[in-house]
Amino acid sequence: MIEINKVSMLYQGGKIHALxxxxxxxxxxxxxxxxxxxxxxxxTLIKLLFREQLPTKGEIYFEGKDILAYKKEDILAxxxxxxxxxxxxxxxxxxxxxxxxxxxxxxxxxSPKEIQQKVPKALEKVGLxxxxxxxxxxxxxxxxxxxxxxxxxxxxxxxxxxxxxxxxLDRDNAxxxxxLFENINEEGTTIIIATHAWDLVDRMQKRVVAxxxxxxxxxxxxxxxxx
Amino acid sequence: MxxxxxxxxxxxxxxxxxxxxxxAMLTSGLIAISLIILGGFLLVATNVNQFIYTVESNVExxxxxxxxxxxxxxxxxxxxxxxAVETSYVSKEQGLEDFAVAMGDPTLLRDLEGENNPLPxxxxxxxxxxxxxxxxxxxxxxxPEVELVDYGEELVARLMQITxxxxxxxxxxxxxxxxxxVFLIVNIIRLSAVARxxxxxxxxxxxxxNGYIRFPFLMEGxxxxxxxxxxxxxxxxxxxxxxxAAFGQDSLILLFQPVTDIQRLLPxxxxxxxxxxxxxxxxxxxxxxxxxxx
Numbered sequence: 097m098i099e100i101n102k103v104s105m106l107y108q109g110g111k112i113h114a115l116x117x118x119x120x121x122x123x124x125x126x127x128x129x130x131x132x133x134x135x136x137x138x139x140t141l142i143k144l145l146f147r148e149q150l151p152t153k154g155e156i157y158f159e160g161k162d163i164l165a166y167k168k169e170d171i172l173a174x175x176x177x178x179x180x181x182x183x184x185x186x187x188x189x190x191x192x193x194x195x196x197x198x199x200x201x202x203x204x205x206x207s208p209k210e211i212q213q214k215v216p217k218a219l220e221k222v223g224l225x226x227x228x229x230x231x232x233x234x235x236x237x238x239x240x241x242x243x244x245x246x247x248x249x250x251x252x253x254x255x256x257x258x259x260x261x262x263x264x265l266d267r268d269n270a271x272x273x274x275x276l277f278e279n280i281n282e283e284g285t286t287i288i289i290a291t292h293a294w295d296l297v298d299r300m301q302k303r304v305v306a307x308x309x310x311x312x313x314x315x316x317x318x319x320x321x322x323x
Numbered sequence: 324m325x326x327x328x329x330x331x332x333x334x335x336x337x338x339x340x341x342x343x344x345x346x347a348m349l350t351s352g353l354i355a356i357s358l359i360i361l362g363g364f365l366l367v368a369t370n371v372n373q374f375i376y377t378v379e380s381n382v383e384x385x386x387x388x389x390x391x392x393x394x395x396x397x398x399x400x401x402x403x404x405x406x407a408v409e410t411s412y413v414s415k416e417q418g419l420e421d422f423a424v425a426m427g428d429p430t431l432l433r434d435l436e437g438e439n440n441p442l443p444x445x446x447x448x449x450x451x452x453x454x455x456x457x458x459x460x461x462x463x464x465x466x467p468e469v470e471l472v473d474y475g476e477e478l479v480a481r482l483m484q485i486t487x488x489x490x491x492x493x494x495x496x497x498x499x500x501x502x503x504x505v506f507l508i509v510n511i512i513r514l515s516a517v518a519r520x521x522x523x524x525x526x527x528x529x530x531x532x533n534g535y536i537r538f539p540f541l542m543e544g545x546x547x548x549x550x551x552x553x554x555x556x557x558x559x560x561x562x563x564x565x566x567x568a569a570f571g572q573d574s575l576i577l578l579f580q581p582v583t584d585i586q587r588l589l590p591x592x593x594x595x596x597x598x599x600x601x602x603x604x605x606x607x608x609x610x611x612x613x614x615x616x617x
Contacts, residue, residue, distance in 0.1 A: 146528075175530035186525045190342040202331040203531045247529075 097255070097286055098122040098145065103154030105140050105310070114140040115151070116310040122288070124254070127281045129297050130290040131320055132307035138290035141307070142259045145288070146178060147171050159254070176204055179248025179285075181258035185240045187232040187247075193219065194228035197247045204251055218250035219243075222276055238269030245276055249285070256280065258289040262296065270296060294320035328535060336542040339519075346518060347547050350511050350603075354551025355558065357507040358599050362559045364500050365591045366582075368493040373582045375486050382482070384448040384460055384474040392468035394444050401448055401463060406455035413445040443470055453479050505602050508551075512544050512606030516614075523614040533615050540607040548603020552596040560592070 098121065105115040115137045122128060130138040143149045144156060147163050156163050163174060187196050197215045206214070219225045222242040232240055241261060248256050258277070262270035274296050281287045291297060297304060298319035306314040306321075340347050386401065388394055398410045413421070419440050423432040435441065448463075450456055456479050460472045516523075526536045567581040582588065 172530045172532055175528065180528050182528075186521070186528065188522045188525055190339060190522070195338075199526075200529050202327070203526070203529050203535060205327055207327055 097124040097126075097159055099155075099157040100141075100144075101155040101157075103144065103151045103156060105137070105144065105149070106152045110152075113310045115144075115307075118154070118307075118310070118312055120305060120312065120315070122286065124286055125281070125284055126286055127278070127300075127302045128288045129300070129302055129304045129320075130288060130307065131292070131294070131297060131304055132313070134292075135309070136307040137310040138307055139259055140310075142257050142288070142290050145255075146180060146257055147174050176251070177254055179251065179253035179256040181241070181244050181248050181256060181261045183260035183263040185232070185237075185244045185264075187240055187243055189232055191231075192228065193224060193230050193232070193235070193243050193246075196232070196243055197250050200247050200251050214250055215246075218246040221249065221279075222246045236269070237265050238272060241265060241269070241273050242276065245273070245280075249280055253285060255286045255288070258287070258291075260291055261289060262291065262293050267295075271299075274300060329538075332535065332538040333542070336539040336546070339539060340543055340546060343519075347543070347550075350514075350547045351550040351554065353511045354508050354548055354599055354603060355554035357504040357511075358552055358555035358595050359558055361500050361504040361598075362555060362591060362595045363562075364497065365594075366559065366563055366588075368497065369582050369587065369591065371489060371493075372486075373580065375482065375489065377580060379453040379479075379482055379486070380449070382453055382456065382475060382479055384450060384456060384463070384472060386446040386448060386463055386469055387471040387473070388444040388446065389468055389470050390443065392444075394446060397466060397468050398446050400466070401446060401459075404459055404462060406451045406459055407448055408451050409449040411447045413447060415440050415442045415444050418442045418445055453483065501598070505598070508548065508599065508602040509606035509609070512547070512603050513610040516540065516607060516610035520611075520614045523611050527615060536615060537608060537611060540611050541604050544607025545600050545604040548600045548606075549596070551603065552599035555599065556592050556595055559595075563588075 100118060100120040103115055103118045104113065106112065107114055114135075118137070118141070130141060132138055140149070144151055145158070145163075147166060150164060158174065163170075166174060188199070191199065194215055197218055198211045201211045201214060216225060216228065219228055222245050224239060224242055224246065227235065227239065232243065235243065241264075244261075248258075256277070261277075262273055265273060270293060274293075277287055277289065278300065301318060303317050304314065304320065305312065386397070388397060394412050394414075398412055401407055402410050416436075419432055419435060419442055420429070422442070423429045426432070448459065450459055456474050457476070460474050463469055464472045523536055523540075567583055570581050
C-alpha cells in the first residue's frame, strides 16, 4: 500500500537532516508505530505521507501511485482518502461534535441523508453517541480526541495517520484511544501512529519502526525499545 | 463542488455568523464607523461645493448705459449672448431710490432727483457660469451704448481660485479617506479571519478545496460588510436630516442651502454600500489566503 524509497528531507539548505535515505514498505491493513525521540523524523514522515511536504529526494508510492507527482486536485483527493488524527485534536470550536464529524463528509459531497446515517455510527464507534450536540470545550481531552478519531473514520479511509494522538492525554484516556485505533485496524483500516508513548507501544505489540536522527534504526514487531 | 456543497457552504456561513455573533457585530460596527467617516466627508464636500455654486450664481454683471440710449434694445442683445441667463433693467431714477433706501433715508438724496441725477441707467445680467462672466463682459463693453461693465472681477477670480483649490483638496482628501476606509475594512476582516485560522487549517487538512473554504468566508465578509454599510447609511441619513433641518431654520445662513436633492445624495449612499460590501468580501478573500497554504 505504501512504498517509501530512499527518501531524504533536508531543512535549512541541507544543514538539518530530518530524514536520511529512509525506505519503508507497508501493506494494507497493517498497524504501525513510528517511534523515536523528538526530532527523529516521525512528524516529517507523517507530513510527507499526507502530502503536506515534499521530500528533498526519494520516491513515495501510495496504492501504486507516485504521490510526489500529484497535482493540486490529486493532493485534495489523496487527503480525502486519509483520516488524519492530531495531537491537539484540531476540532472546530464553534461546531458541535456532530457538526465536526459531519464536516468531513460535507467536504466530500455526501448528501444530508447519508451524513445523518454515517455520523451517528462513527460517534457510536468511539463511544460518544450521547454527546453529539456538545461543543468541544464541554468535552474532556480524551473525548475530544475520540471526536477527532470519529471525524477520521467517518469517511471510511483506507489509511489513518495519527501524529502523537495521545500526547495531550492521561494514561487511561491514552489507552482508550489506542484501543480504539486497534478496533478500527481490526476492521481493515491501515494505521500509522507516530508516538512517544513507550508504555502503550510496549503493551500493543505491533510493528514498530524506530527512527533516530532521520534514520531508520529498527523495524520489527514488538515494543518501544529493542528487547 | 457538487450540488450539496453550495448548500453546506451557505449553511456554514449562516451558522458561523450566528455563533461568532459578537465578532461579527464588532466587525460590522467598525466597518460602519469607517464608512461614516468616509460618507460624512463626502456629504461635507458635496455641500461645500453647493455653497460655492450658490455664491457664484449670485454674482451679477452690472452694465452701465450711456445717457439716452434704448435700454430695451441693449437688453435684448445681451440676453441673446451665450451664457446670459437673465437681465433686469434698473432705471437711473430707480437706482437713486434704491440707493437712498440703502442709505436708510429716502429723502436724503432728494436734491439729486431729475436733471441732477448722476447715476446712469443699469442692466443687471445673471450668467449661467461664472467662468463666462469675463467673456460676456468683454463683448458687452464693446457696445457703443455701454459706458461701463462691472462684475467684481476680483471676487469672481477669488471664488474661482477657492473652488479650484477646494476641489483639489477634496479630491486628495477623498482619495486618502477612501483608501483609509478600505484599509480599515480589509484589516478588520483580516482580524476576524485570524481568529478563525485554525478552522481554515482543519478544513485544508481534511481535503477541502480552496474554493470550498473561501466561499463561506467571502459570504460572511460580505454580510458583515453589508450590515456595516446599512448601519452607516442609516446613521448618516439621520444625522444629515437633522443637520439640514437645523440649517433650513437658520435665517442667518441664507446663502447656504444644504443639498437635499435625492439624485445627488443617492450616489453617495449607494457608493458607500457597494464599497463597504465589496471591500469586506475582498478583505475576507485575501485574508485567508495565507492560511490556505497547507
